[in-house]
Amino acid sequence: MASMGSSGFLIIPWLLLATSAALFSAGVSSGENTPAVFVFGDSILDTGNNNYLPTLSKCNFPPYGRNFPGGKPTGRFTDGKVISDLIAGDLGIKDLLPPYLDPNLGAQDLSTGVAFASAFLVTQASESLVELYKLGARKIGVFSTLVSGCVPEGRTVGGGEERKCAENFNELARIYNGKLSFEMDNLNKQLPGVKMVFVDLFSPLLGIIKDPETYGFAVTKEGCCGTGYIEAAVLCNQLSPFTCANTSEYIFWDSVHPTEKANRILVSKVRDSINELL
Template sequence: MDSSLIPSSLLLRRMLLLLMTVFCKTKGALQLPPNLKVPAVLVFGDSIMDTGNNNNNTHTLAKCNFPPYGRDFQGAIPTGRFGNGKVPSDLIAEELGIKDLLPAYFDPNLQPNDLLTGVCFASGGSGYDPLTSKMATAISLSGQIDMFKDYIRKLEGLVGEDRTNFILANSIVLVVEGSNDISNTYFLSHAREVQYDIPTYTDLMVSSASSFLKEIYQLGARRIGVLSAPPIGCVPFQRTILGGLLRKCAEKYNEAAKLFNSKLAKELASLNQNLPNARVVYLDVYNPLLDIIVNYQNYGFKVGDRGCCGTGKIETAVFCNSLDPTCQNAGDYVFWDGFHPSESVYRKLVPPILQKYMYQFI
């Protein structure tokens, strides 16, 4: 749009927003390639990335905006992050030098300037399979797409169409799903187990993931990182339910995750070839996280098979609450609750993963 057609007050507002974006960036620890400029981080996914989008959802149990969640967060505030402190969404934005926290898109205190540097659309309990989000009453991937479209409209109102297109094309867009599909929808609820075997169910997951990625590409995303499913069978909850007296990892969950990951990696490679100017990158978190879980003492942790909250064996979300005792130091634990790692683990995972894969976004 010709700037002469924009009212002077709106033009001034846009200039001020852009200046605020420049001067409010944090100093990231990650050394980016000189030709890689990242204006914002945009995140889709589940509870690993959710920074509070489920807080006002009265129909879901997948929320954690209450103590002891957020115990080690700034001001010990439970913000709806599924952990004791920051989650990967925040740490990625921090490492890239964009900002200290990645706000939830549904945060009632969201500021216009936040839109320029990125937001989080993730919802705890969601998955690639539409049934997964429905069962958890979470925001489905189609619902997160609707949030993304609304975000784009607001961004265009703030900085215009050209700058919006630049932000979308150059931002790092991350997608984290799959755990709830395998652990909750397939194995735990058996809702899909009667319809599919694992090979065909993982095909369904990959097909849904591919459709989602094509849609956000059509909306302007170009640098898209998709995280693998983690070693789901080694989270405390699954070890307690299926690991026997010794609480070993539930290998059938891990095998399903690995099968899904292998198919996902191939599909992303195909998308990368067929979507012009796209950089669709597969990010392996399965192996580095499994190494931390198995060799936890090598990473400075004292407990690898239980969470910090309550007994550490099953408590998650509403079942990890102020009535439960918590460990003295969450930094000693690989897991915060029955499903989610502690902030200390995320801080060991995020920097090397970014360092390993960032060059692929160029």
């Protein structure tokens, strides 16, 4: 990363839950050109690094990837493309962001961006941002937590028999987002020349969940895979019964991760904020 040491980085951490986070970084050489995207984080952004790690948290098997080009599972925790791919494509860099651990990675892949995404603790996020600042990052966008009480797994765990949104989980997310925004304000004051923007994803996703018909969704409480209540990673596989036939009706692919369609909507809703940093 030290080789990217210009003043025009775009660093976007995605703080998904209180126990995990992700980081999106796009090297920027000018206000109109974004030549590279680098992603650090968890399974929401991972493009396949877990394939090469000693972990049971893998998804390089059907039905994952069934709407991906070629219909093949790649290690992305959704039916198609993840947010990392979509942002890279939206910025005109590349259609797919390869995982850094892919042994077939070439020099051209590295020059235009890769995904380092795998989980790291949110308590390390602030320190990581400061460290990246020391390496030259100056334009930083920090995403809010998602609506953890309204993802299918959150409903199953804390939503009662009716599987409503677990409001205690959501309230914790709201409190956390407030503290996160406050921390960004402090870092803006402490780090000379840095521009940090807090990007709210909690509200847009909650809006989609509350008004799914507007966005063409029919199912909000369950994921597409299996029963949609708890299935994710190895629990979501080609033997999982009841997997849906039409992912376009679902906000969530499994019990945690949004579908590619939902990812595309979220990216469109935060693009203006990203543009502020370019």
